[in-house]
Amino acid sequence: MMLQTTPLHKWHGANGARFIEFANWSMPIQYGSGSIEEHRLVRRSAGLFDVSHMGQIMVRGNAAGEFLDRLITSDVSSLEDNQSIYGLLCRQDGGVIDDVFVYKLSGEWLVVVNAANAARDLAWFQTNLPAGGVELTDASPRFAMFALQGPRAIDVMDSLCGSEDTGNVGGVPRFSAVRATIAGAECTIGRTGYTGEDGVEIFAPAEHATAIWEAIFAEAGALDIACGPVGLAARDSLRFEPGFALYGHELTEEISPIQARLKWACNLEKDFIGAEALRLQAEQGVTTRLATVQLVERGVPRQGHTVISGGTEVGYVASGMYAPTIDAYCANVFVASALARIGTELEIEIRGNRKRALVVKRPLYKPAYR
Amino acid sequence: MTFDSNVKYQESHEWSRKDGDLIVVGISDYAQDSLGDVVYIEHPEVGSTKKKGDPFGVIESVKAASDVYMPVGGEIVEVNTELDDNPGKVNESPFGDGWLMKIRPSDPSDYGSLMSADAYQEYTKGLED
Numbered sequence: 360m361m362l363q364t365t366p367l368h369k370w371h372g373a374n375g376a377r378f379i380e381f382a383n384w385s386m387p388i389q390y391g392s393g394s395i396e397e398h399r400l401v402r403r404s405a406g407l408f409d410v411s412h413m414g415q416i417m418v419r420g421n422a423a424g425e426f427l428d429r430l431i432t433s434d435v436s437s438l439e440d441n442q443s444i445y446g447l448l449c450r451q452d453g454g455v456i457d458d459v460f461v462y463k464l465s466g467e468w469l470v471v472v473n474a475a476n477a478a479r480d481l482a483w484f485q486t487n488l489p490a491g492g493v494e495l496t497d498a499s500p501r502f503a504m505f506a507l508q509g510p511r512a513i514d515v516m517d518s519l520c521g522s523e524d525t526g527n528v529g530g531v532p533r534f535s536a537v538r539a540t541i542a543g544a545e546c547t548i549g550r551t552g553y554t555g556e557d558g559v560e561i562f563a564p565a566e567h568a569t570a571i572w573e574a575i576f577a578e579a580g581a582l583d584i585a586c587g588p589v590g591l592a593a594r595d596s597l598r599f600e601p602g603f604a605l606y607g608h609e610l611t612e613e614i615s616p617i618q619a620r621l622k623w624a625c626n627l628e629k630d631f632i633g634a635e636a637l638r639l640q641a642e643q644g645v646t647t648r649l650a651t652v653q654l655v656e657r658g659v660p661r662q663g664h665t666v667i668s669g670g671t672e673v674g675y676v677a678s679g680m681y682a683p684t685i686d687a688y689c690a691n692v693f694v695a696s697a698l699a700r701i702g703t704e705l706e707i708e709i710r711g712n713r714k715r716a717l718v719v720k721r722p723l724y725k726p727a728y729r
Numbered sequence: 730m731t732f733d734s735n736v737k738y739q740e741s742h743e744w745s746r747k748d749g750d751l752i753v754v755g756i757s758d759y760a761q762d763s764l765g766d767v768v769y770i771e772h773p774e775v776g777s778t779k780k781k782g783d784p785f786g787v788i789e790s791v792k793a794a795s796d797v798y799m800p801v802g803g804e805i806v807e808v809n810t811e812l813d814d815n816p817g818k819v820n821e822s823p824f825g826d827g828w829l830m831k832i833r834p835s836d837p838s839d840y841g842s843l844m845s846a847d848a849y850q851e852y853t854k855g856l857e858d
Contacts, residue, residue, distance in 0.1 A: 377765070388765075393820070394791045395766045592765070592791050657813060659769050659789040680791070681768035688769070710771075710787065710794075 365411035366503050366568035374588060382475035384412040387590040394592035398683045401554055401597055405509035406589035407575055410560075411568070414477030415498040416484065418468040422492030427468055430487060430632060431461060432616060432625040438463040441536045443549055445624055448483060449633030453615040453640060456483055458606055458624075462536055462549060469498070469547075469562070473606045487632070503568035507575060508558035508597070510727065511584045516548065516559055519578040528559060533728060542567060542574040553594065555601030555726040599691070600682050602651065602722030608662060608678040609649060609691055617641055618648045618693065620721070647674065650699035651723060652716040653689050658709045660690035660716075667706040667713055668698055676707060685723050690716070731758040732850045733824045737800075737843035740852060744824065745800040745843055748831065752801055752840060755828040756788065756819060759853050764790040767819040772808040773830060779805065781839050786829065788819065801839035803832040 362385040371378070375391035387409065389397060400406050418427060428436045433446030442463055448456040457476040462469040472480045477499060484495055507515060513529045520539040521527040528548060531537050536549040544567035552558040563571045579586035589597075595605065604610050609619050615633075616625050617640040627638050654660065660679030665672050679690030690707065698705065701720055706713040736744040742760035746753045761767065771787040779785055784796040785805065808830045812818055819827035834840065844852065 388792065393766045395768075395817070596791070657769055658771075659794065661794070681789075 363412070365409050366565050367409045367411065367572055370569055370572065371409065371588070376588070376590065379591065381591060382412065382473070384474055386412055387588070388592045389590040390588050392587065394590060394596070395683050397587065397589040397593035398596050400585060400587055401509045401556055401589060401593065402684055403510070404585040405507060405511040405515060405558075405579060406587060406593070407572070408506040408508065408589045408594055409503070409572070410506055410594075411503045411565075412474040413499075413504050414472040414474060414480065415502050415504070415562070416470040416472060416477075416481060417496040417498045418470060418484075418493060419466065419496075420491075420493045422489055423468055423494075424463075426487075426489060426493045427461060427470070428629065428631065430484065431459065432631055432633070432637075433461075434626045434629070435461055435463075435468075436629075440465050443534050443536060443551060447610070447616050447621065447624055448480060449616070449631070449637070450612060451633055451636065453617070453633045453636035454612040455606075455610045455614060455616060455619070456480065456612060458604060458610055458621075460549075460551070462547070464536070464547065471504075476606060501565055503563045503565045503571070505561045505563065505572060505575070506552050506554075506558060507561065507586075508552045508554040508556045508589075509586075510556060511579075511586070512556070512558035514582060515575060515579045515584055515586065518582055519575065520546075520548070542570040544571060546571065553603055554597040555603075555722075555724050556597075557728045595678075596680055596683060599678055599680060599689075600684050600722065600724035601726045602724075605678060614693070615640055615645070618645045620649050644696065646696060647693050648696045648699050649677070649691055650694055650703075650718045651689060651691055651721045652705060652707070653685070653687050653719045653723075654707065655715040655717060657688065658707070658712070658714040659688055660707045660709060660714075664690075665708040666692045666694055667708055668694075668704075673698055673705070679707075682723055689719075689723055730762065731824070732846040733758075734846040736824060737840065737845065738849035738852075739798070739800050739843055741798045743797055743800050743829075745840060747840065750833060751806060752803070752832045752834055753828050754797075754800055754830055754832060755823055756797065757849070758823045761820045761823045761827070764788065764792065764795060766791045767816045770809075770812045770816055770819070770829065772810075773805045775805055775808055777805050778803065778835070789816075797829065799832070800843055801832060801834045802836055803834040805830055806833050807831040
């Protein structure tokens with residue numbers, strides 16, 4: 360099967376990208392400087408990510424808000440125009456179908472979904488569609504999506520597209536969005552991201568993708584702000600340190616938001632698919648839950664490794680890696696709730712060797728904007 | 730890409746260099762470049778004896794864990810513990826500070842069967858397609 364490519368594919372190839380297959384897309388995993396340097400660049404200055412593989416579902420109609428409020432765990436109905444919120448799509452039993460970002464724009468809702476789940480999400484939306492008043496469009500092909508992240512990201516954006524009409528991007532509160540023109544093309548820019556740094560996510564018309572992408576680097580260059588492209592490997596380590604979930608790791612259909620410590624993203628007072636199951640879990644407690652550990656010995660924990668306590672298997676690794684900012688080998692694990700407390704000693708079995716690990720406070724890296 | 734002509738190579742991308750009676754082993758520039766940033770090295774036990782072709786350790790990069798294989802049979806006499814705090818040296822200096830370990834070969838003729846730099850470069854070209 361032919362892999363899908365983003366409008367920037369050629370640019371990536373010409374600029375030192377290594378590609379991997381991710382959810383049927385060919386995406387850059389890293390560029391020439393390597394993923395650890397890309398990670399550090401985002402923490403100290405700015406990095407630009409092509410995340411055009413992510414799906415966009417547009418929802419319109421007079422019942423759109425009510426519809427999304429029933430499918431998504433968070434307070435979607437409280438959004439004003441140009442605001443956004445993180446939330447989850449759950450099954451009746453509370454298992455997570457996807458984690459999503461919802462923007463309320465004027466007259467329509469934009470739901471940003473994971474590439475691997477896009478088709479399944481759209482099918483789930485269609486299954487739950489009311490008799491009338493809601494119109495769904497898969498808008499993914501229309502958009503290129505970029506993230507500019509890092510302490511200098513807003514400086515670049517303000518210089519690039521700050522205007523009297525839109526106000527500076529720097530004046531936009533976190534989780535709000537503006538319309539602005541970049542390289543002659545109108546874009547939607549949300550003050551959000553997936554790295555623990557300040558920054559934006561940009562929804563750009565696909566046909567202008569390369570011009571917009573290059574305009575961002577040109578602006579950073581003119582301002583003498585270090586800024587480079589960042590691949591999926593650094594995207595993973597940048598999201599891991601501030602404790603953001605990655606679907607397929609910390610979230611699956613077999614894991615509930617309560618287990619994944621995402622109760623904050625669920626309004627259990629409202630009625631949504633899965634609410635009943637999650638209320639019960641919140642009241643009675645869950646038997647297994649997410650914990651973050653730091654290894655005391657050297658070794659790289661990875662997804663699927665076994666977690667051991669007192670000689671017996673008590674859980675598994677959901678994500679694990681060398682965390683560059685922490686300078687330590689760390690993992691997110693699902694273990695018996697009693698073992699998820701800070702300071703608990705656990706062991707992780709890596710190729711037959713048991714490595715000592717300690718449950719630590721989450722997140723490993725406190726987001727810079729908090 | 731550097732193909733150091735002072736060392737010999739094998740198809741699994743380790744290089745070997747004669748150092749007196751010992752053989753110093755590392756991974757090639759080609760290998761470190763394909764692996765990406767190295768974050769951990771699992772060393773063999775010093776004093777252990779392994780056959781040519783046996784796995785002697787693991788290199789963990791950001792992307793994956795990869796076994797490394799004995800270029801010659803023999804006893805492991807030293808491992809590069811400098812890499813414990815600086816695994817990135819494998820990327821920065823694969824033929825220098827990024828060496829992995831030293832072997833006292835049990836059969837000195839093993840070394841002769843390894844590839845020259847030119848042969849190895851030809852071999853890697855075949856892997857690109």
